[in-house]
Amino acid sequence: MKKNIYFLLFALLLVSCNVQNKVYNQSYRDHVLVEPIQPKLVVGIVVDQMRYDYLTRFSSKFGNEGFKRLMIDGFNCKNNHFNYVPTYTGPGHASVFTGTTPKMHGIISNNWYDKVSDSYVYCAGDTTVQSVGTLNKAGQMSPHRLKTTSFADQNRLFTQMRGKTIGISLKDRGAILPAGHTANAAYWFHGLDEGRFISSTYYLKSLPQWVQAFNNSAVAESYLKEWNTLYDINTYTESGSDLNTFEGGFKGKETATFPYDLKALSKDNRGYDIIKATPYGNSIVTDFAIAAIDGEQLGQDSFTDVLTISYSSTDYVGHNFGVNSKEIEDTYIRLNNDIERIINALNTKVGKGNYTLFLTSDHGAVEVPSYLQSVKIPAGYFNRDAFKTKLEASDIFNYKAKDFIKNISNNQIFLDRELIKNYGLNLAAVQQAIVNLIIDYPNIDKAYTATSMSNTEFAEGIENLLQNGYNQKRSGDVLFVLDPAVISYSKTGSTHGSALNYDTHVPLLFYGHGIKKGSTLQRTTIPDIAPTMSSLLGISFPNGATGRPLEMVLD
Incomplete structure (x- = not known):
């Protein structure tokens, strides 16, 4: 009688192990089957x-x-x-x-x-x-x-x-x-x-x-x-x-x-x-x-x-x-x-x-x-040459701004940092002085210093977008933003x-x-x-x- 009971228990154990093994194997096969297959070609189109x-x-x-x-x-x-x-x-x-x-x-x-x-x-x-x-x-x-x-x-x-x-x-x-x-x-x-x-x-x-x-x-x-x-x-x-x-x-x-x-x-x-x-x-x-x-x-x-x-x-x-x-x-x-x-x-x-x-x-x-x-929406044009002339003629700490400016392009002003240092001036102070000058210029909406872009983390707003576009090694010392729909461009055609x-x-x-x-x-x-x-x-x-x-x- 005991032999029959042991035999029955052993048989049940074998069946259970076999079922579990089948479940495991099926699960493994299913896992393998759903492994991602990569596309043969990725096409990236930019218009x-x-x-x-x-x-x-x-x-x-x-x-x-x-x-x-x-x-x-x-x-x-x-x-x-x-x-x-x-x-x-x-x-x-x-x-x-x-x-x-x-x-x-x-x-x-x-x-x-x-x-x-x-x-x-x-x-x-x-x-x-x-x-x-x-x-x-x-x-x-x-x-x-x-x-x-x-x-x-x-x-x-x-x-x-x-x-x-x-x-x-x-x-x-x-x-x-x-x-x-x-x-x-x-x-x-x-x-x-x-x-x-x-x-x-x-x-x-x-x-x-x-x-x-x-x-x-x-x-x-x-x-x-x-x-x-x-x-x-x-x-x-x-x-x-x-x-x-x-x-x-x-x-x-x-x-x-x-x-x-x-x-x-x-x-x-x-x-x-x-x-x-x-x-x-x-x-x-x-x-x-x-x-x-x-x-x-x-x-x-x-x-x-x-x-x-x-x-x-x-x-x-x-x-x-x-x-x-x-x-x-x-x-x-x-x-x-x-x-x-x-x-x-x-x-x-x-x-x-x-x-x-x-x-x-x-x-x-x-x-x-x-x-x-022509349809009464605020818009306009920004004259970069006139802006440059006016800025260079302005005074900063009893010096002509022209002395400090090496380049104006891409809505950025690049300064002569070596000259500023030789004059014993603080770079951040010169940057801020230029911001204070140009913020009152027609069609300039906002202006920021490179120091603020480097030292302050902006989580949202246009400041965040400027910061994401600012490369410390390649970008300028002052960044400025024009009014909405104001561009420096010809009066025909669109730009961006x-x-x-x-x-x-x-x-x-x-x-x-x-x-x-x-x-x-x-x-x-x-x-x-x-x-x-x-x-x-x-x-x-x-x-x-x-x-x-x-x-x-x-x-």
Whole structure:
């Protein structure tokens, strides 16, 4: 009897162990099965000078397969902002891909006064490298002034350099800064009398065969054609009248009105460069990006590749014609079609569900101030030359201010610190004296010293944005802010650079592999993009990243 009981207990124990083992094994298998699979390709798109309201304002003119597909089948962050100033192209592209602000990545503007060399430097300029694809100096560019890594750099490191990175834009800085330091290549468009995509010896010694083939295919020449509205101009009710006094236009044409004969106008407008200031600049970038997917075999192996695309024509058109022009409306209608082309190419060449795409902008833009004035909204223009003359003639501690000032640029004043020291003056006191002088100047709204930017932590407001854009080594001694809708620019066309919503509020759309469908009005910031992509890929954040992953976006 006892033997039977022991046998029964032993049998029950074996069954229990077997069941537990099966449960454990099933749990293990389930865990393995749900391990995240990385996308084969990440595509980062930056639309230069795209305000958020372009998505909604021109929505009725968009087909369903471009911007709308990204918004409906992807995730739309509707309250996305830059969290620093200045809102320029160089800092914008750097911030999107590094996940931080100029305070950390060091790209404080497109061009800035360098305190060490006592000269201006360009954010992507590099005389130590040579042009590839042209004899022109337009190829002497690299990311050497970018102080931190991009998420593309981190992906290259994570994959032991097996994952590729390719950067593409009309603008050199729009191709170079997003691609980061370790990119396989960055390509940008060189116009004038050449009309070709070029690079630099920072990346490669000669252009790959596929790039040479593209340049030799006369694609650029094919875009020297008539630019007229895609649809009947009378249906463009989301923009102002075609003939007005708020637009620049092209040399050789009396009015900034449709249509534009680009081939004829190119003679007086820097040859192939005229393409940049039309929607066709975006189209040729799309052509080249699709060629790059094939030429570089992007997304064709088990290592994630990164393709960065910057559409710059929107910026050129905005600067020339303004944000309320028929030209800007037509440019976005046509860009919608180019976005559709990119998505269709990705679906065909990489495979639907095998790639992740995000789309954002490097800054927005202000309505043309002269137009705002015409409808009784406060706005205006700031005369920098008059400001400089008045400031330099002022007295500071019984000295002419001119003696202390080395440079005024990017709404910053750079002082001669060595001279101030030799005079036995306190630097912070001189900075504050200048603040006290200029705060009463017309159209200057606020002014701050570098000492306050370094010694005080600002948690909110414009002071926080200024601090995030302030790089202690590269920025000036006094920072000033202009009144809302006041710019230092021509009286035609739009520009950007401020901490106001028209410059900071830009789109942020995620789409594809690993992305939820949905939207949010929760405030997000540009530095959040790179950590979100890093989290999706399971890689380290860029080394200077200050943003946070957007959990609500990731599936």
